[in-house]
Each structure stands twice: as C-alpha cells, then as structure tokens.
Amino acid sequence: MTVKGLLSTAAGLAALCASIAVAITIGPAQIRVGDVWSVVAAHLGWGSTDVSPIRNGIVWQLRLPRTLLAAVCGAGLAVCGAVMQSLLRNPLADPFVLGVSSGASTGAVAVVVLGVGGGAVSVSAGAFAGAVLSFALVLLLSHTLGGTTDRVVLSGVAAMQLFSALTSFVVMTAADAETTRGVLFWLLGSLGGAGWTDVWVGACVLGVALLVCAGYARTLDAFAFGQDAAAALGVSVARTRLVLLSVTALLTAVLVSSAGAIGFVGLVLPHAARALVGSGHARLLPVAALAGAVFLVWVDTLARTVLDPQEVPVGVVTSLIGVPAFVLVLYRSRSAR
Numbered sequence: 211m212t213v214k215g216l217l218s219t220a221a222g223l224a225a226l227c228a229s230i231a232v233a234i235t236i237g238p239a240q241i242r243v244g245d246v247w248s249v250v251a252a253h254l255g256w257g258s259t260d261v262s263p264i265r266n267g268i269v270w271q272l273r274l275p276r277t278l279l280a281a282v283c284g285a286g287l288a289v290c291g292a293v294m295q296s297l298l299r300n301p302l303a304d305p306f307v308l309g310v311s312s313g314a315s316t317g318a319v320a321v322v323v324l325g326v327g328g329g330a331v332s333v334s335a336g337a338f339a340g341a342v343l344s345f346a347l348v349l350l351l352s353h354t355l356g357g358t359t360d361r362v363v364l365s366g367v368a369a370m371q372l373f374s375a376l377t378s379f380v381v382m383t384a385a386d387a388e389t390t391r392g393v394l395f396w397l398l399g400s401l402g403g404a405g406w407t408d409v410w411v412g413a414c415v416l417g418v419a420l421l422v423c424a425g426y427a428r429t430l431d432a433f434a435f436g437q438d439a440a441a442a443l444g445v446s447v448a449r450t451r452l453v454l455l456s457v458t459a460l461l462t463a464v465l466v467s468s469a470g471a472i473g474f475v476g477l478v479l480p481h482a483a484r485a486l487v488g489s490g491h492a493r494l495l496p497v498a499a500l501a502g503a504v505f506l507v508w509v510d511t512l513a514r515t516v517l518d519p520q521e522v523p524v525g526v527v528t529s530l531i532g533v534p535a536f537v538l539v540l541y542r543s544r545s546a547r
Contacts, residue, residue: 218487222500229504230281233511234273238518241265250274276404280510281503282412283465284475286419288502290458291476292483292494293423296430297454298359304476305462308455309369311471313344314463315397316373319380322393333396334408334467341463344369359437362455399472399525401510408468419461420499426454427491434489472525474532475502481536
C-alpha cells in the first residue's frame with residue numbers, strides 16, 4: 211500500500227473511533243465522551259467507573275452495540291459494493307444485485323407473518339435463510355444460463371423480483387395492520403434491535419470477508435480490463451467469480467439479517483472511496499470499509515434523533531442522503547473527464 215493509502219487508512223480509523231465515541235453521547239440522556247470511555251474500560255476490565263448504573267446500561271447495552279453494528283454494516287456493505295462493481299464491471303452494482311435483500315425480506319416475513327418455525331426461529335435466522343436461498347437460486351440460474359457476467363446480473367434481477375413478489379403477497383394476504391407496519395420498518399432498515407451477538411457475528415464475518423477480498427485485490431484489478439484480459443493474465447475467472455460472489459453474498463446476508471435492507475451505502479461509498487485513493491483494490495477496500503462505517507454511524511445517529519422520540523428507518527435516511535451524493539459523484543467523475 212502506498213503512503214497515500216496508509217495515510218487515508220489511518221485518517222479513516224481515527225475518524226471512525228471519534229465518530230463512534232461522539233455518536234454514543236448523542237440522545238435524550240446526557241452522556242459525555244469521557245463517560246463512554248470510562249464505561250468501555252470498566253467492562254473490558256481496565257478499571258472502574260463512577261457512571262450511574264442507568265447511564266452505564268444506556269452506553270453498554272443500547273448505544274454502543276447499535277453504533278458498532280452500524281459501523282460493521284456500513285463497512286461490510288461498502289466493501290461488498292466495491293467488489294461487486296469491479297467483479298461485474300458495472301458501476302451501478304451494489305450488494306443487493308444478487309437478490310439477497312429480497313430473499314432476506316421473504317424469510318423475515320415468513321417468520322413474522324406466517325409463523326414459520328413455530329417461535330423457535332428468530333427473524334434474523336429467517337432472514338438469513340431467505341438470503342442464502344435467494345443466492346443459491348441466482349447461482350443455479352446463472353450456471354444454467356451460461357455463467358457470464360450479464361447472466362449473473364439478470365439472474366439476480368429475476369430472483370429479486372420473485373422474492374419481492376412473494377414478500378408483498380404474504381404481507382397483503384396474511385398480515386394485519388400492526389404487523390405490516392413492523393415488517394415495513396424492518397424492510398426499510400433498522401438498527402434498533404442491535405445486540406452484542408449481532409455485533410460479534412457481523413464483525414467476524416466482515417473480518418473474514420475483508421481478508422478474502424484483500425487476497426484477491428490484484429485479481430480484481432485485472433477484472434477492470436474485462437474477463438478475457440483477466441483470463442489472459444492467468445486469472446481463473448469462473449473460480450474467482452464464484453468465491454467472491456459467495457463471500458459478498460454471505461456477508462450481505464449476515465448484515466441484512468441483522469439490520470434489514472439498508473440501501474445506497476454499497477452503491478455510493480465505493481465511488482467516493484475511488485475518488486479519494488483511486489481504483490487499486492489494495493487501497494480501495496480498506497478505505498471504502500472505513501468510509502462506509504463512518505457514514506452509517508452518523509446516518510444512524512441522525513435517524514434515531516432527528517424526530518425523537520420517533521425513529522426513522524435508517525434505510526430511508528441513507529436513500530435521502532445517498533441520491534444527491536451519488537449525483538455529485540457522477541458529476542465530479544464527468545468533470546474529471
């Protein structure tokens with residue numbers, strides 16, 4: 211990694227740590243940054259804290275896991291978007307192009323509305339199962355149709371439409387008004403139910419996915435010239451595509467099962483990261499991850515406070531911010547030419 215890449219990564223890490231610490235202090239309960247560090251240090255066994263038990267619980271049980279999950283989701287979606295855009299050679303590709311979010315929605319609705327699992331299956335587990343099923347369908351369709359990049363995208367569109375239709379059908383025919391409202395809130399993306407289990411599972415899968423994708427950084431650079439050029443350089447196109455599609459689909463499934471479908475993060479942030487450090491994936495992937503993490507931490511903070519005590523689905527806020535940001539990125543790339 212170049213000096214510019216190292217500086218960008220270091221600046222991103224500092225911005226992320228500061229963002230998490232400050233975001234936790236924002237809310238109805240008045241909490242200082244020093245209180246946050248004190249509570250975290252006490253729970254890690256690095257001393258004691260004089261923060262009241264109520265504020266201790268607010269930091270450790272409510273705001274900290276939620277903020278960390280926002281960072282994990284933002285980083286994971288941005289990385290998946292960067293990989294998908296390069297792998298499919300499509301600047302409009304995002305983590306949901308394989309229909310994973312639609313499958314997750316169907317799985318979640320099946321648990322909430324139809325009672326699949328008889329109460330033994332959580333909404334997150336149902337969403338994860340639906341996401342995996344959707345990705346399996348995309349792999350089957352794309353393999354049957356020839357396995358080219360265009361076929362993968364078209365298979366993803368077909369799966370997305372199928373599972374979206376199934377979700378709508380179930381909600382319209384079997385859900386009451388209150389259940390429909392709860393399902394809609396989840397479908398639009400929400401970090402309100404974040405817990406430490408979600409954080410640890412998401413962080414572990416994100417770490418593995420980052421390592422795998424970083425190992426394929428030069429291969430992804432070769433894909434920028436097309437599949438034929440990559441194959442001429444000795445890249446096993448079919449195997450590389452299968453590995454990276456599987457890794458990004460698994461990471462997306464885990465994130466969606468925890469937080470719902472949060473749009474535009476995986477579409478906009480990779481372009482913003484490219485504008486900062488270029489298209490080389492050894493630099494792009496860590497910077498995209500950090501940019502996505504910082505972005506979603508602040509978006510979630512805005513979503514839970516702007517209409518306090520009512521909470522806005524975080525996916526709504528990402529879309530409202532993401533659309534003009536994406537237009538700006540496109541305009542700057544046009545001006546650069």
